[in-house]
Amino acid sequence: MIILDNSVLSAFKRLELLSHLKELISSAMISKEVFNEYTEQWQKTIPNWIKILQPSDDIILESPPVSLSSADLSIIKLGLEYKIPIASDDKTVRQFAKNLGISITGSLGLLKSLYQNKIIKKREEYMSFLDSLQKDIYISDELRKWASED
Amino acid sequence: MIEKITIKLPADLLELTGLSSENLEEKSLLIWILEIYTEGKITLSKAANLLNMKVDEFLSEFHKRHLKHIGGPESVKEAQKEFDVAQKLINDK
Numbered sequence: 001m002i003i004l005d006n007s008v009l010s011a012f013k014r015l016e017l018l019s020h021l022k023e024l025i026s027s028a029m030i031s032k033e034v035f036n037e038y039t040e041q042w043q044k045t046i047p048n049w050i051k052i053l054q055p056s057d058d059i060i061l062e063s064p065p066v067s068l069s070s071a072d073l074s075i076i077k078l079g080l081e082y083k084i085p086i087a088s089d090d091k092t093v094r095q096f097a098k099n100l101g102i103s104i105t106g107s108l109g110l111l112k113s114l115y116q117n118k119i120i121k122k123r124e125e126y127m128s129f130l131d132s133l134q135k136d137i138y139i140s141d142e143l144r145k146w147a148s149e150d
Numbered sequence: 151m152i153e154k155i156t157i158k159l160p161a162d163l164l165e166l167t168g169l170s171s172e173n174l175e176e177k178s179l180l181i182w183i184l185e186i187y188t189e190g191k192i193t194l195s196k197a198a199n200l201l202n203m204k205v206d207e208f209l210s211e212f213h214k215r216h217l218k219h220i221g222g223p224e225s226v227k228e229a230q231k232e233f234d235v236a237q238k239l240i241n242d243k
Binding site: 002006010033040069104105106108109112137139143 | 190192194199206209219221224229231232233234235236239240
């Protein structure tokens with residue numbers, strides 16, 4: 001189980017890899033705020049393996065950074081409540097979550113994992129997804145080399 | 151919360167950019183937020199919120215300028231960590 005933010009959810013939706021992601025992680029959760037952002041951007045429904053949950057009111061964040069929206073904070077709270085990793089490509093979410101002891105992954109790590117686990121079978125297909133991911137995040141030559149290694 | 155500030159601009163700028171004093175505020179806010187989003191200083195969600203835009207409208211403005219978003223891992227070490235977290239998810243299934 002993993003918590004998805006809109007940056008990763010939308011990247012995999014755009015790459016048409018959400019069904020592949022399900023094979024990798026089997027289930028995920030998002031908050032109501034992330035669901036609202038996703039449905040405004042894409043479509044009114046979300047795959048049923050992605051659960052929509054609201055964090056408990058008992059989770060209170062002390063001095064959250066102003067760089068984060070209420071949707072960002074909602075997934076951080078879910079991470080604290082359920083003690084499971086968050087997938088985000090947003091630098092400030094990643095940093096704040098790490099400071100709170102929450103494990104972080106993102107589109108690049110998940111994409112490589114899809115390939116390494118043969119969910120994406122063909123290398124050329126994987127390299128094409130890697131190219132396309134550059135629309136969402138900057139991938140340096142060094143990171144691209146790492147991502148290309150078997 | 152809104153804070154009003156006064157900025158001085160070259161008189162020719164409005165003519166060169168085709169902007170009026172009315173839409174200059176909106177345009178400069180968009181450019182400013184695109185820049186800090188590009189640098190990874192705010193999240194996608196926050197950027198859209200600050201502009202009262204939907205996320206896809208903001209991304210459309212971002213993509214049409216061919217900007218690069220500093221997001222995801224910044225080093226191989228960080229990338230390897232996020233890959234390891236992804237791999238652990240499979241083992242925990």
